Amino acid sequence: MLEFLKSEEDNRFSWDSIGSIEEGRTNLGESMPVYVYRLFQFTIKDVLIEKYGKENAIDVFRKSGDLAGREFAKHMLNLDLPFNEFISQLQETLVESKIGVLRVEKFDVETGFAVLTIGEDLDCSGLPITGETVCNYDEGFLAGVLKEYTKKEYVVTEVDCWASGARVCRFEAKVVE
Numbered sequence: 001m002l003e004f005l006k007s008e009e010d011n012r013f014s015w016d017s018i019g020s021i022e023e024g025r026t027n028l029g030e031s032m033p034v035y036v037y038r039l040f041q042f043t044i045k046d047v048l049i050e051k052y053g054k055e056n057a058i059d060v061f062r063k064s065g066d067l068a069g070r071e072f073a074k075h076m077l078n079l080d081l082p083f084n085e086f087i088s089q090l091q092e093t094l095v096e097s098k099i100g101v102l103r104v105e106k107f108d109v110e111t112g113f114a115v116l117t118i119g120e121d122l123d124c125s126g127l128p129i130t131g132e133t134v135c136n137y138d139e140g141f142l143a144g145v146l147k148e149y150t151k152k153e154y155v156v157t158e159v160d161c162w163a164s165g166a167r168v169c170r171f172e173a174k175v176v177e
Contacts, residue, residue, distance in 0.1 A: 013067060015075050034122060041123065041137065062140035069144020079149055083109070086149055098122065105170075112152055112175035116142060117160075117168045124162040124169060133161040135169050142171055152176075 021030055048057035073079060076093055077086065091102045100118035107114045119125070123135045135158045143154040153176040160166035 013071070015071055037122060058136045061136040065137035065140025066144040069141035070148045072141070073145045073148035090145065112150060112154070114146070114173040116171045116173060118171070119168045121162065121169045127163045129165050130163045131165070132163055133158040134163045135161055138169065139171065142173060146173055
């Protein structure tokens with residue numbers, strides 16, 4: 001093995017991996033056009049599909065989103081807040097971060113089942129209609145946030161998407177038994 005390569009453990013994501021944006025982008029700052037994010041995301045997804053198949057690529061995006069959601073929750077949200085306050089904080093943070101506009105249509109406190117929507121979604125709002133849901137990263141991201149807050153394992157599935165013809169992304173979240 002080449003000496004300059006890090007071990008697999010060293011390559012694991014940590015919040016520190018994001019680095020100092022203030023220091024590194026003194027002129028350009030944090031903002032960038034949505035098309036740059038989508039260009040990055042959709043080209044990676046395309047290459048993963050070509051190399052590993054569609055289901056494996058979707059799995060990678062969900063798992064990446066899950067990791068991102070857990071880290072986002074740990075570093076950007078107060079996980080000790082009561083549920084309604086936590087959701088309000090999550091909504092505000094998603095808007096401030098320009099990720100999307102979150103609404104909770106349903107949340108069953110006994111079962112953990114939830115129906116969530118995201119309007120103006122970073123991943124898909126404005127995409128051409130293909131008849132498919134495409135927000136696999138968001139599925140994982142929401143599952144990761146819910147996991148960190150509830151300490152329960154979640155699976156989140158997108159049931160409506162801009163790309164499927166809806167004007168909002170709708171997700172069903174279920175606790176894994």
